[in-house]
Amino acid sequence: MTVWHLDPEAIRRYARGAAPPGLAASAEAHLMRCATCRDAIASHVDTRRVEAIWHEVVDRVDAPRPSWPERMLARLGVGEATARLVAATPTLRGPWLLGIAGVLALAVWAAQVDERLLRMLLVAAPLGPLAGVAVAFAGGLDPTREIGLAAPYPGLRLLLIRTAAVLAVTVPIVAAAGLALPGSHWLAAAWLLPTAALTCTALALMARMTPVVAVAVVAAAWVLVATPTAMAGHLDLAFGVGAQIFWLAVAVGGGLWLAVTRNTVTIKLGRSA
Amino acid sequence: MLTRPPDPRADSQLLAAIVDGDREAFAELYRRHLPWLLVRLGRRCSSPELVDEVVQDTFVAVWRSAGRWDGRGEVAAWIWGIGIRRLVDALRRGRPPADELTEFAGVETSAEEHVLLAVQYGDVGAALASLSPELRAVVQATVLDGLTTREAARLLGIPPGTVKTRMMRARALLRERLA
Amino acid sequence: MTVRVRSATKSFGRTTALDGVDLDAGQGVTGLLGPNGAGKTTLLRIIATVLAPDRGAVSLLGRDPARPDDRTRIRERLGYLPQDAGFHRGFTVFEFIDYVAILKQMTDRRARHDEVRRVITLTGLASVSAKRIRALSGGMRRRVGLAQALLGDPDLLVLDEPTVGLDPEQRLRFREMISRAGEGCTVVLSSHQTEDIAALCTRVAVFHQGRVRFTGTPNELTARAAGRVWADAQRSAAALAAWRTGDGVYRNVGDPPPGAELVPPTLEDAYLLLMGEPDLEVTHS
Numbered sequence: 208m209t210v211w212h213l214d215p216e217a218i219r220r221y222a223r224g225a226a227p228p229g230l231a232a233s234a235e236a237h238l239m240r241c242a243t244c245r246d247a248i249a250s251h252v253d254t255r256r257v258e259a260i261w262h263e264v265v266d267r268v269d270a271p272r273p274s275w276p277e278r279m280l281a282r283l284g285v286g287e288a289t290a291r292l293v294a295a296t297p298t299l300r301g302p303w304l305l306g307i308a309g310v311l312a313l314a315v316w317a318a319q320v321d322e323r324l325l326r327m328l329l330v331a332a333p334l335g336p337l338a339g340v341a342v343a344f345a346g347g348l349d350p351t352r353e354i355g356l357a358a359p360y361p362g363l364r365l366l367l368i369r370t371a372a373v374l375a376v377t378v379p380i381v382a383a384a385g386l387a388l389p390g391s392h393w394l395a396a397a398w399l400l401p402t403a404a405l406t407c408t409a410l411a412l413m414a415r416m417t418p419v420v421a422v423a424v425v426a427a428a429w430v431l432v433a434t435p436t437a438m439a440g441h442l443d444l445a446f447g448v449g450a451q452i453f454w455l456a457v458a459v460g461g462g463l464w465l466a467v468t469r470n471t472v473t474i475k476l477g478r479s480a
Numbered sequence: 481m482l483t484r485p486p487d488p489r490a491d492s493q494l495l496a497a498i499v500d501g502d503r504e505a506f507a508e509l510y511r512r513h514l515p516w517l518l519v520r521l522g523r524r525c526s527s528p529e530l531v532d533e534v535v536q537d538t539f540v541a542v543w544r545s546a547g548r549w550d551g552r553g554e555v556a557a558w559i560w561g562i563g564i565r566r567l568v569d570a571l572r573r574g575r576p577p578a579d580e581l582t583e584f585a586g587v588e589t590s591a592e593e594h595v596l597l598a599v600q601y602g603d604v605g606a607a608l609a610s611l612s613p614e615l616r617a618v619v620q621a622t623v624l625d626g627l628t629t630r631e632a633a634r635l636l637g638i639p640p641g642t643v644k645t646r647m648m649r650a651r652a653l654l655r656e657r658l659a
Numbered sequence: 660m661t662v663r664v665r666s667a668t669k670s671f672g673r674t675t676a677l678d679g680v681d682l683d684a685g686q687g688v689t690g691l692l693g694p695n696g697a698g699k700t701t702l703l704r705i706i707a708t709v710l711a712p713d714r715g716a717v718s719l720l721g722r723d724p725a726r727p728d729d730r731t732r733i734r735e736r737l738g739y740l741p742q743d744a745g746f747h748r749g750f751t752v753f754e755f756i757d758y759v760a761i762l763k764q765m766t767d768r769r770a771r772h773d774e775v776r777r778v779i780t781l782t783g784l785a786s787v788s789a790k791r792i793r794a795l796s797g798g799m800r801r802r803v804g805l806a807q808a809l810l811g812d813p814d815l816l817v818l819d820e821p822t823v824g825l826d827p828e829q830r831l832r833f834r835e836m837i838s839r840a841g842e843g844c845t846v847v848l849s850s851h852q853t854e855d856i857a858a859l860c861t862r863v864a865v866f867h868q869g870r871v872r873f874t875g876t877p878n879e880l881t882a883r884a885a886g887r888v889w890a891d892a893q894r895s896a897a898a899l900a901a902w903r904t905g906d907g908v909y910r911n912v913g914d915p916p917p918g919a920e921l922v923p924p925t926l927e928d929a930y931l932l933l934m935g936e937p938d939l940e941v942t943h944s
Contacts, residue, residue: 350745
């Protein structure tokens with residue numbers, strides 16, 4: 208039994224749209240089953256059209272599908288490239304965030320029980336976001352850090368994008384925990400400015416030391432100063448109105464300093480093996 | 481993109497590779513099936529831009545849902561199913577349905593084609609050719625393209641009831657001619 | 660000269676990683692050869708503008724990386740593959756290279772994606788561009804690392820141990836890709852494998868304990884071992900190093916005793932000789 212194929216003339220007429228309905232129907236039914244005739248049709252289709260469509264298809268297929276944080280940011284008017292950088296920040300990972308939330312929930316519960324723990328919570332609150340910043344820049348957790356360092360992307364911009372991303376996620380978590388605390392809601396907000404000030408200071412210190420060390424220094428200084436005052440009941444010293452103004456000044460000062468030194472901002476690398 | 485050594489894999493194997501993310505397999509599948517899809521869809525819609533869009537959508541859908549092919553029948557038929565439904569959707573979305581019936585009008589059946597039709601389909605082909613364009617369009621949409629009554633109605637821009645009655649008339653006429 | 664380093668010194672705490680190193684590199688492939696800890700990675704990081712030396716002068720692509728504006732200009736023409744290049748979890752090959760392209764300031768999405776596709780094709784990754792990197796073999800991952808370094812068609816390509824851990828076939832293919840990339844740009848790479856250096860490099864600098872022991876062409880390095888390699892039925896007591904070759908004969912490197920059967924030297928022999936003589940003066944050619 209010979210295999211039936213469409214003859215070249217039939218293919219040509221069909222491809223040109225000049226085939227009568229019966230021939231067309233016959234051709235189409237046959238093409239569903241015959242790879243040889245499908246190949247034969249290819250020579251009748253404009254190559255440029257084929258390439259152009261391929262280009263579009265490939266672009267849509269390759270383009271990374273934006274994750275939901277990226278889509279949200281896009282809606283807020285953030286550029287697509289910046290949104291990708293934000294979404295790739297280490298730390299913005301479910302397990303880590305759940306960890307923070309879990310620890311805080313525990314702490315809030317404990318604070319309901321004992322008033323001293325409540326004060327400790329205020330001292331501990333800024334440490335959450337600070338830890339997030341450290342982790343976001345810690346070498347071990349950002350696998351592409353070295354490649355990023357050799358890239359022309361402005362160092363300060365990357366620093367700020369990542370820090371903003373970390374804060375935008377960790378601050379609400381800590382704030383929610385704060386609102387669940389007994390006592391006035393003023394307490395829930397009192398740690399915000401200190402956090403801003405400490406973060407700015409840590410960023411400024413990164414010019415001189417590696418990110419993890421910078422955060423550790425700032426965190427240690429904070430704990431050393433704030434713990435005794437909190438334990439002794441003098442919350443006002445660290446969180447009162449006067450103190451808030453001080454923290455605001457530090458935050459603004461740190462921000463200005465960063466702006467002035469923006470061209471020299473680069474993350475220090477420690478000695479690795 | 482067109483200059484590549486021939487890929488010996490069958491369409492079904494290419495689809496399986498696409499599920500794995502193999503872009504070369506995808507390029508090969510595209511090379512094999514784009515031409516006929518362009519022509520076939522082009523005969524149902526007179527707007528080349530719309531056809532280009534629909535074909536794009538179709539292949540992106542092939543990439544994304546390659547795992548959903550049930551393994552039965554021809555891959556070409558599966559691709560056609562995706563393509564024709566995308567066309568129907570696109571036409572429904574406000575573009576005026578292309579008047580593809582005009583393509584059939586004015587085409588003369590030459591003597592050779594009569595012979596060809598008789599050889600391939602015997603009397604069926606000739607009987608089909610003797611139907612009016614409206615009836616033929618309905619037969620093509622439901623029988624050849626595999627659309628449901630509602631989908632055919634959307635494609636042709638007529639109410640589903642009309643599709644049904646025309647199908648009944650076409651069947652009656654064909655039965656008569658082939659009896 | 661694309662790269663000029665003069666008297667570069669770098670210490671980390673009490674360890675001196677680089678001690679007054681000079682290096683020149685131009686068109687073609689320049690190799691840094693030496694054992695681990697010899698200072699190759701530190702120097703490569705300095706050339707990649709990721710580290711600054713404590714002392715010394717560096718000029719890259721005619722600019723001074725100590726100045727912030729120049730540094731950005733250098734980085735725009737630079738591609739870097741670090742030693743332990745890692746990848747974000749869950750990224751596909753395309754997504755990762757696209758991410759690096761964003762870091763390289765390619766903001767226009769269409770043009771960026773075209774460039775990503777170009778380097779993917781260059782490194783033979785087209786068939787796996789949609790696969791997750793963590794699902795790829797070590798050899799393929801290394802190719803992804805090379806692909807991102809090739810983004811933007813850099814004038815200076817810095818590769819730190821690019822072939823380490825690859826099997827011989829992968830290594831061969833990688834060398835091919837590097838060789839092709841080296842046409843028309845300056846490549847500086849490091850390795851502790853002499854075959855890589857012999858196969859790829861037009862110039863080689865041998866590193867030992869933070870200092871450069873030799874710079875010149877691979878042939879010049881090999882020539883230093885001329886007359887100092889001989890074959891014998893057993894290990895010779897006079898040999899600096901000796902090992903049994905495939906045909907049962909011992910290959911000895913060092914000062915041959917009189918009447919010894921000399922054999923033509925390889926780069927590896929010269930390297931061993933150099934490493935075995937720590938008081939040797941630095942040789943430049």
